[in-house]
Amino acid sequence: MKISAQEEYGLRCLVQLATLGAGESLTLNQIAEREGVSQANAGKLMWLLNKAGFVQAMRGTKGGYTLARPSGEIYLNEVIKILDADEIDNHCEGYKGVLDMCIHKGDCGIRPLIVGLHQIVNEALSNITLAQLVGEERKVKETFQQIQRLERKAANQILGS
Amino acid sequence: MKISAQEEYGLRCLVQLATLGAGESLTLNQIAEREGVSQANAGKLMWLLNKAGFVQAMRGTKGGYTLARPSGEIYLNEVIKILDADEIDNHCEGYKGVLDMCIHKGDCGIRPLIVGLHQIVNEALSNITLAQLVGEERKVKETFQQIQRLERKAANQILGS
DNA sequence: ACAAATCTTTACTTTTTTCTCAAGATTGCG
């Protein structure tokens, strides 16, 4: 279970935009340079993010990108969903081995595991906004630590019984 | 953020072994057939799991695989770690763009996010054993739902304030 | 000892993901 390159770089490009003051914008080149990515690659990512409505692009001299909404209103789960080309909703379509259908219809321990994992990640991401990612290292860390503590408690309650 | 094919199929092969009674074992062919995977592929997975000490293999006629420990003592986080070729510990080594080093040293909003996500997933996985995955759909689902509820509560406590 | 069944291991092929390139489109400026 890992974060894909597209998810990571896409998020980082957004973070760059989130640091801007009102009226400021960044060109593809600036974004690429700041994140250590090629301009071509950044271009594709920004294109995706633009299509999805997270950023606004302006062409021509003096063009560039800005966030389409305040960074405090952009939740990471939405962003990840775009950068990751959806997935999960059709999990059993994906890994069905050489057979035509997923073998594990009905009662199957694997499916709830996979679905559950995705939900947990999604839930965590839906509590974090772009704004929080900008220079707010402390708060993000705290949020996750708290989540983990309660996660552990929950597991004990259920499994320990 | 998604589960890789190797993670999923590897887990499923283990689940097959976990359903066996004492003294029973499964051959590569049987495992492959039951999970709808090619024998070659199952072979590679079982080889990995064997090297990591999760299963025991016996060659020759009457050979096959069995779990190396009781299924109740095999935690999913350990298994995933093997099937996923480690990762995370060296996250900043992985996605560093075209530069020699990760740009985000020190204070960086992205790193705690990535690390935090992995920890949350790992924590969830470390509370589930192979035994629970066998025909226990209900229980796995419950565990995750409970974790999610508390996760949400935790987030509200911190972020809402 | 030999043959059959089975796991082991390495090299290779295919598929998917990631990244790049190059041509096109739009905007602003002189």
Add this chain to the structure above:
DNA sequence: CGCAATCTTGAGAAAAAAGTAAAGATTTGT
């Protein structure tokens, strides 16, 4: 207008992941 800067878009190259094949090693049974 026409040039320069910038985003857009699709094709395709490169890299990584997944999967396959084939030859080798080990065990059991006769």
